[in-house]
Amino acid sequence: QVQLVESGGGVVQPGRSLRLSCAASGFTFSSFGMHWVRQAPGQGLEWVAVIWYDGSNKNYADSVKGRFTISRDNSKNTLYLQINSLRAEDTAVYYCARDQGWGGGSPRPLDYWGQGTLVTVSS
């Protein structure tokens, strides 16, 4: 069965950096686009970034462009999110999710999600 397990969250000071990981299993990771979505405390879901199945294309929400970098290692079945210059408003649960397709082409929703990892930005 499809499993997505996020890790790397924690309490981080403002201005520092953090790298989140998402370990995938139960499917052919290199065939699917992957996303990061976040949920701030008491708020709704916010899409963050997408990466195509082969890493050749990426797209970001305007709110994170320039500070966040999505990447993947298909040999390790792992998705990453590098977050730089952390701000208090980055405090959230970060979810990784699988695209129903390869990330491009015909638009697709997110069909499997992990349970998330909490990032708290605080001094």
Place this chain on the structure above:
Amino acid sequence: DIQMTQSPSTLSASVGDRVTITCRASQIINNWLAWYQHKPGKAPKLLIYKASSLENGVPSRFSGSGSGTEFTLTISSLQPDDFATYYCQHYNSLWTFGQGTKVEIK
């Protein structure tokens, strides 16, 4: 950018009720519309995609309809497991969520 607006924000209902949630897009979105269920501490779950297609394994009491800019999620007979927050999402080259509708026990 396309904005997605859900209504109501909160909905109080009883087991067995028929429940309808509305999602409006700020422009025509060609039915690239999904619905998700989210419970606290759990992974969100895809229910409906392409406005009306039921995801594998999702109970048939869930249905989606609509086109253009207005869409609905209907739960035909609310079950105890259905109390959760529901999100609509437009997907294309960007993925945009509505603000969510919390379905709570009346």
